[in-house]
Amino acid sequence: MKFHLLGLLGAVQLLGLVQAGNLVCYYDSASYLRKGLARQTPSDLDLALQFCTHLVYGYVGLNPQNFEVHSLNVDVDMFNFKDITMLRTRYPQLKVLLSVGGDHDVDEAHPNKYLDLLEANRTMQQNFIDSTMILVRRNGFDGLDLALQFPKNKPRKVHGTVGTYWKKFKKLFTGDYIVDPNAALHKESYSELAVNLRRAFQTANLMLTMTVLPNVNSTWYFDVAKLHSQFDFINLAAFDFLTPTRNPDEGDYSAPIKFLDEENRLPFLNVEYQIDYWLHNHCPPQKLNLGIASYGRAWKLTSGSGLSGLPVVPQTDGPASGGLQIASTDGLLSWPEICAKLATNNTAAYRGANAPLRKVTDLTQKYGNYALRPANEDGEHGFWVSYDDPDFAGIKAAYAKGRGLGGVAIYDLSYDDFRGLCTGQKYPIVRSVKYFIA
Template sequence: MTAKILLLFLVAAFATITLTEGKRNVVCYYGSWAVYRPGDGKFDVEDIDPFVCTHLIFGFAGLKEYDNSIYALDPYNELYENWGRGAYERFTGLKKINPELVTILAIGGWNEGSVKYSKMASTAEGRRQFIDSVVPFLLRYGFDGLDMDWEYPTQRGGVAEDRDNFISLLRELKAAFAPEGLVLTAAVSAGEQTIDEAYEIPIVSELLDMINLMTYDYHGAWETITGHNAPMYAHPLDDGNVTNFNVNFSLNHWLTNGADPAKIQLGMGFYGRGWSLNNIEDNGPYAPANQPIQAGPYTRQAGIWGYNEVCEQFLADPAGWTVVRDEYYQSPYAYNGRNWIGYDDMESLTKKMELIIIALHI
């Protein structure tokens, strides 16, 4: 498998499986910043195989705080204006190769924060300004819909009223999208407390065409002990609310609280999170680790490696790495000296697809 193909999976935040009108959907997020990665890590729109995913989501657009309008976060890369590279239209142009492909623009993401989305959604006028900018923006660049990636209502500087205001925003977006046949989806939290505070699940489910569940980032280098990025089940060492930091709990929490099974997309991250161990002899789950793993050559961020970077590390030192398939994580972690990384591979992703097939009865 080439580095380019591997990176397709790296830049997809979700590769999910659900059933809509008898067909299984695979929804993939494309992180547009991958175009700036060096060497084999560089990944542009034309590197996407338009037949791998049924839905492609371009991440991300932003929100202008002063007038509540949508805008291109990287106009040089995303627009043709001012001699730009036109990634938006090249992305939606993939439908010329695969006419069945659905292309969606995501707005928000972690770096955009929550505060300005909270302010926009707090008034009818703010929501109207936003929606009046979104519809022509999507149509201008050929997108089939919007993915609302507000992370998260009521959180990170938001207010309690966000829960109701998020519903108002989705309802008004849905009404405005209907005449144009546009799709409305959202990326939503997998954390129990955030879910309960942020979302009126039955109404959110009714209003959205797809619910993209972010079942990853449960553990990472913001903690000082090792833990898997996306564990399938609770680990015996889990304590307190950490017992709910796993894919199985998050999926069932959404379902038992009123999410339509046909709309749930189970998120699968094609990257790992890792640490530098304090003691190389203590190398299992919950091992003390006060520092993140060193940055990889492509993602260039301490504490995280793309799956392609994991594979390259293994190939460079096959005898040095020990891979463990934890019976509770149902996903591998590996260590080599002080390096510790928890990630997903083909075997663990297959298990997660089996989980959602059973849970959603598809």
């Protein structure tokens, strides 16, 4: 029955009777350089693009000397730019954008170069505007996505009872933790940059979108009332609230929908809070797309972490080993890598190096699923991962639609099961999201 409904819904959409939501699909060009089954080329995108309304190619970087944008990997981009934009010949409904920044433009010598851009004079900012337009137009993109790197908020710390009271007492005198003392100035400068970008891109009939990266505090950098009209849409990357790198000593839901008021959790580390901030500051809901990660975050459990896996999980030991496909990133596993670790029967071993992970499904549909393998008696082989599988990604998509949002953004296609390794179905997260936002 579900497939008959999907077919009927597709026919109705073609007749223009139903307006489907945005499905913004990010393609990480670095996936082209991965080895084995993890390598994703533009030709691997075909099936997903039947569902995506926008494809965002990431990422290009910022030159800290002249504030011009540039390719982060010329050998890849010189071919991929053309291959990606040519996909519109087969999928004419698709808009293809180029993204600048993300978490890929790492520059240890100039860690605050995007703040430097905001502080630069009008001439230097014009270099940024002109170079983005040249790169976008020369390579046939439909527009630009701003995913500028700004300082991230302070990670949650582990506090005992005495420590919690002391923290609250100290806050009376010290105020909130300040990451950027010039945040007010930078907020104003970002709005001005957006206005100038919008003016230039409208003249060239190009799209301009924006991505709010994980753990970037919107109250510091984004004047919502001034910004929302400058962008075709805004993607809220509402995940990675807690990660094993930022929060090595405790495991918790990495992208909950709701605030779970227990264990001294911080009230803003959830999807609902992030959406509410933009809506309460008068951003039209249809301008917002909810960002969903197609990967999970994994912690290493110790003998002190217990057996239940109920978050918040105590005494974790930083990131667990990464997946076999993306082994260079500890603590990160794509959806097919997580799926491969899950137990398929109840008689499998519960602990030990070769034991599978036991999935715990969130029946409340508010916080997320997780899976675990407790540490053995020697404190080894413990593993705990928080993730959105296709089912929970669908729950989030339905939540976004229920809030009246414009759609969903998936980060990214290379972490979905694009080869169908788990169940034989390719791009299950993309499919699930599309079904619920249609």
